[in-house]
Amino acid sequence: MTARLRKFLGTDTFLPYWLLLPSIIFIGVFFLMPLFNAILLAFRSDAGSFTLDYFKKMVADVRFIEALKYTFFLAITIVPLQVVTALAMALLVNTGFRGSKFFLYIFALPLGISDLAAGLIWLSIFTQHGFLNSILYALGIIDKPIYYISYQNIGLTFLAVVAAEHWRATAIVMVILVAGLQMISKDYMEAAEVLGARGWKKIWYVILPLLKPSLQSALIIRTIFALQTFAVVLALAGDIIPVLSGEAYFWHFLYRNSHIASAYAVFLMVISIGMTWFYLRFLRSRMEVIRG
Amino acid sequence: MSYPRILRRTLLYMSVLTFVLWVLVPIFFIGISSFTPRNEIYKWPKPLLPSHFSIDTMRFFLNSYGVLNSLLNSVWVALLTLAFTLAVGAPAGYAVARFYFRGREGFRMGILITRMFPTALLAVPLAVTFIRWGLYDTLIGVALIHTAMALPFAVIITTGIFMGVPKDLEEAAMTLGCSRLGAFARVALPLALPGLAAAAMFTFVISWNEVFAATILTVHNRTLPAHILTTIQASPLYFRFAGGFFMILPTLFFMFLIRRYLFHMWGGATAER
Amino acid sequence: MAAEIRLEKVRKTFGKVVAVKDMDLLVEPTEFLVLLGPSGCGKTTTLRCIAGLERVDQGRVYIGGHDVTDLPPAKRGIAMVFQSYAVFPHMTVAQNIGFGLRMHRTPKEEIRKAVKEVAELLQIDELLDRYPSQLSGGQRQRVAVARALVMRPEVLLMDEPLSNLDALLRLQMRAELKKLHREVGTTTVYVTHDQIEALSLGDRIAVMREGEIVQLDTPNEVYDKPATVFVAGFIGTPPMNFLRAEVKEGEGKVHLAVGDFVVEVHEEWRGRLKEMLGQTLILGIRAENIEVRPSPEEGTLPAQVVVSEPLGSQQLLTVQVGNDVLKVATSPDLPIRPGQTIGLVFTKEKIRLFDEASGKALKFG
Numbered sequence: 021m022t023a024r025l026r027k028f029l030g031t032d033t034f035l036p037y038w039l040l041l042p043s044i045i046f047i048g049v050f051f052l053m054p055l056f057n058a059i060l061l062a063f064r065s066d067a068g069s070f071t072l073d074y075f076k077k078m079v080a081d082v083r084f085i086e087a088l089k090y091t092f093f094l095a096i097t098i099v100p101l102q103v104v105t106a107l108a109m110a111l112l113v114n115t116g117f118r119g120s121k122f123f124l125y126i127f128a129l130p131l132g133i134s135d136l137a138a139g140l141i142w143l144s145i146f147t148q149h150g151f152l153n154s155i156l157y158a159l160g161i162i163d164k165p166i167y168y169i170s171y172q173n174i175g176l177t178f179l180a181v182v183a184a185e186h187w188r189a190t191a192i193v194m195v196i197l198v199a200g201l202q203m204i205s206k207d208y209m210e211a212a213e214v215l216g217a218r219g220w221k222k223i224w225y226v227i228l229p230l231l232k233p234s235l236q237s238a239l240i241i242r243t244i245f246a247l248q249t250f251a252v253v254l255a256l257a258g259d260i261i262p263v264l265s266g267e268a269y270f271w272h273f274l275y276r277n278s279h280i281a282s283a284y285a286v287f288l289m290v291i292s293i294g295m296t297w298f299y300l301r302f303l304r305s306r307m308e309v310i311r312g
Numbered sequence: 313m314s315y316p317r318i319l320r321r322t323l324l325y326m327s328v329l330t331f332v333l334w335v336l337v338p339i340f341f342i343g344i345s346s347f348t349p350r351n352e353i354y355k356w357p358k359p360l361l362p363s364h365f366s367i368d369t370m371r372f373f374l375n376s377y378g379v380l381n382s383l384l385n386s387v388w389v390a391l392l393t394l395a396f397t398l399a400v401g402a403p404a405g406y407a408v409a410r411f412y413f414r415g416r417e418g419f420r421m422g423i424l425i426t427r428m429f430p431t432a433l434l435a436v437p438l439a440v441t442f443i444r445w446g447l448y449d450t451l452i453g454v455a456l457i458h459t460a461m462a463l464p465f466a467v468i469i470t471t472g473i474f475m476g477v478p479k480d481l482e483e484a485a486m487t488l489g490c491s492r493l494g495a496f497a498r499v500a501l502p503l504a505l506p507g508l509a510a511a512a513m514f515t516f517v518i519s520w521n522e523v524f525a526a527t528i529l530t531v532h533n534r535t536l537p538a539h540i541l542t543t544i545q546a547s548p549l550y551f552r553f554a555g556g557f558f559m560i561l562p563t564l565f566f567m568f569l570i571r572r573y574l575f576h577m578w579g580g581a582t583a584e585r
Numbered sequence: 586m587a588a589e590i591r592l593e594k595v596r597k598t599f600g601k602v603v604a605v606k607d608m609d610l611l612v613e614p615t616e617f618l619v620l621l622g623p624s625g626c627g628k629t630t631t632l633r634c635i636a637g638l639e640r641v642d643q644g645r646v647y648i649g650g651h652d653v654t655d656l657p658p659a660k661r662g663i664a665m666v667f668q669s670y671a672v673f674p675h676m677t678v679a680q681n682i683g684f685g686l687r688m689h690r691t692p693k694e695e696i697r698k699a700v701k702e703v704a705e706l707l708q709i710d711e712l713l714d715r716y717p718s719q720l721s722g723g724q725r726q727r728v729a730v731a732r733a734l735v736m737r738p739e740v741l742l743m744d745e746p747l748s749n750l751d752a753l754l755r756l757q758m759r760a761e762l763k764k765l766h767r768e769v770g771t772t773t774v775y776v777t778h779d780q781i782e783a784l785s786l787g788d789r790i791a792v793m794r795e796g797e798i799v800q801l802d803t804p805n806e807v808y809d810k811p812a813t814v815f816v817a818g819f820i821g822t823p824p825m826n827f828l829r830a831e832v833k834e835g836e837g838k839v840h841l842a843v844g845d846f847v848v849e850v851h852e853e854w855r856g857r858l859k860e861m862l863g864q865t866l867i868l869g870i871r872a873e874n875i876e877v878r879p880s881p882e883e884g885t886l887p888a889q890v891v892v893s894e895p896l897g898s899q900q901l902l903t904v905q906v907g908n909d910v911l912k913v914a915t916s917p918d919l920p921i922r923p924g925q926t927i928g929l930v931f932t933k934e935k936i937r938l939f940d941e942a943s944g945k946a947l948k949f950g
Contacts, residue, residue: 039407050459132564134537140555145341154357251541
């Protein structure tokens with residue numbers, strides 16, 4: 021019996037499952053279990069019964085609405101900006117001009133830069149004695165430094181965060197779009213040119229429709245991660261601009277309350293799922309697009 | 313060359329140049345900031361270029377309390393993550409690339425969905441669990457959650473890599489006297505090695521850059537990003553600039569090494585964060 | 586050295602698809618057996634079951650009298666040539682050829698000698714230090730064959746080894762493979778979908794369809810006496826012509842009627858056919874077994890020429906008979922124009938008759 025069982029488990033039919041086993045266990049322990057525990061932490065009181073107290077506390081906190089507002093604004097400013105910029109870069113590179121491969125690599129550089137480092141890089145530009153003020157002074161436009169990052173100038177602070185995050189994460193969108201462009205058969209392009217579509221017309225009527233799946237996956241991925249924007253904001257703007265991920269961090273790290281931190285995390289997850297559902301529903305696409 | 317053609321060329325290169333400057337100038341700025349003498353950082357009006365090249369700021373950063381320690385921690389965590397991720401992810405990638413089995417598409421879909429989990433959702437509950445398991449504030453604990461974050465990429469990337477090694481080659485080796493494992497070791501592995509190396513470096517970068525989970529899961533054994541983030545409000549500007557520059561150095565180097573793989577190996581499935 | 590191969594009720598399924606259906610097969614020692622069939626007929630799966638690359642669901646596989654059903658490929662005494670050649674790109678030609686011997690822990694000096702010998706046999710001894718990326722398709726193919734032969738296998742398995750070569754090279758390699766087999770004498774199973782390859786190479790041909798062997802015979806038998814309508818239609822260029830014919834009796838003689846036309850049959854068949862009076866059969870006749878008369882005479886089947894294709898050594902006519910279209914091969918010198926009505930005469934001995942329902946050939950005597 022055991023010999024037969026061993027033979028059965030040792031066959032090729034079972035080999036792939038053996039190979040998957042470690043990652044399935046890993047996903048179970050490091051994704052499903054935390055998800056389950058986060059829900060427990062967010063909804064279960066110390067007495068062990070179901071409670072909405074933590075969510076009520078989260079919503080009642082003065083910074084919650086602010087954090088929600090800024091997270092949302094960040095996502096809807098950054099994502100379209102990035103898609104447009106990345107599309108321009110991808111189309112430029114795709115023309116295949118001399119040295120385009122080299123420039124593609126340059127364009128992709130920020131891919132390796134963390135959000136914290138990106139925040140610090142742009143801090144060197146936007147800080148009061150930073151490069152932006154120095155340049156403006158050298159050009160004779162200002163004679164006193166402008167305070168880009170301060171409670172008095174929340175609008176400018178917000179724009180500084182947008183600039184940093186736009187700079188950092190456009191590369192990922194570009195890589196997805198370049199990969200998508202490479203998959204479009206040259207035949208379509210040539211057919212379009214034979215039929216007389218040139219320049220903008222070719223882009224609008226041929227390339228963009230064919231690129232739609234890549235655009236959708238880029239949109240979904242970027243939106244999900246834009247909702248989690250955290251270290252860029254913290255490095256650049258400290259606590260001037262609250263965001264949801266930052267609140268989860270503060271509740272856990274400073275106030276040692278993992279219940280409310282979990283509530284924030286669950287809340288983020290729900291918004292992420294909601295946004296994905298929204299994209300899939302209204303951009304009429306298949307699940308494949310999240311493949312990215 | 314006709315007139316409009318020249319115009320178009322010029323326009324093309326001008327736009328390319330604009331983007332190149334946009335990408336490179338900020339990196340250049342943080343670079344010179346890290347080599348500006350400390351007192352010049354606060355000067356007004358500040359000259360665009362420092363008066364002289366100085367490693368004073370860098371030295372201050374590296375000698376600051378906790379930096380060297382966290383730097384070592386970061387390297388350890390990244391190496392552990394790399395080892396865990398390849399050990400767990402590569403077999404799965406191989407299975408998905410080689411076999412058609414029931415549940416294959418389901419597994420791939422599951423892997424993709426894990427990418428949508430917010431880091432906070434993993435890190436906060438795991439901090440609680442890790443305290444119970446004795447993994448809280450340990451490098452292994454941080455490496456484990458980094459592995460979880462890097463795993464989807466590793467599976468997707470290694471799938472692509474192993475798909476690039478024809479199945480026939482391994483079967484040929486098997487008909488020539490190799491066991492299945494032997495065929496893998498002598499044929500598939502050597503051919504997949506450059507791709508696997510690229511995947512490894514990419515995993516290293518993911519771990520090296522990660523800050524949220526590393527901060528939540530540690531108290532004393534901080535990684536470099538976690539150390540910088542937790543001390544950021546109390547640190548002088550030059551410390552932050554030097555830290556930022558120091559963090560991007562190895563990643564820029566690795567990105568350069570694996571640039572060939574960025575687009576071709578895993579096409580759309582590139583990383584985030 | 587050469588061993589026999591025996592399959593007993595071998596079955597292999599992929600999900601709901603039965604790729605090999607309870608197959609029995611005996612390949613004699615030193616025989617060159619060709620598995621022939623359209624794509625998806627299970628011929629490659631059969632080969633992979635013999636190689637051990639697929640595990641059979643049911644049945645047994647014997648090589649040289651040993652039951653190898655549960656043995657991995659490495660322990661079956663086989664060597665295989667793959668369609669893609671599967672030459673290892675990270676090894677030189679010499680390392681590729683010597684790989685199998687190295688895996689069997691053959692002493693270095695012996696490997697070197699064996700590699701050199703087989704490389705000379707295949708005329709690639711000049712290329713031993715090159716890497717596969719520096720070789721042409723034809724050269725890689727030779728490396729793949731050399732790598733298999735150097736093992737002195739009891740059984741050589743080839744999976745469409747010529748299909749990736751261009752037409753001229755294929756012709757040349759085909760002749761060479763035949764010569765090699767005569768010299769080495771290894772039991773060989775060769776998979777192809779190319780019937781000309783099968784006819785030219787095989788001692789016997791196993792024609793497969795939907796996981797089953799439909800006919801297992803020498804090339805001449807398969808060509809002249811196809812066992813079913815499928816085999817008749819699959820083998821030969823052009824494939825065999827088919828007409829519906831009714832068994833009738835007139836003037837005391839049994840004959841076949843194609844429309845109003847009377848087809849005389851072999852005397853030996855008459856007794857059996859007499860029992861089938863009134864039945865409809867399928868009459869099969871090859872293009873080269875139809876004689877052409879420039880005009881429809883008495884006793885010939887009138888047909889209208891649709892197209893005439895001069896093919897060098899012969900002229901291929903497409904003609905219409907009633908609603909049926911036939912291919913007729915004739916001398917290229919015969920002046921024939923499209924639209925012309927000609928007369929056809931079937932060579933009595935070459936007619937094949939098939940049962941309409943089952944498609945199986947009728948057996949006489």
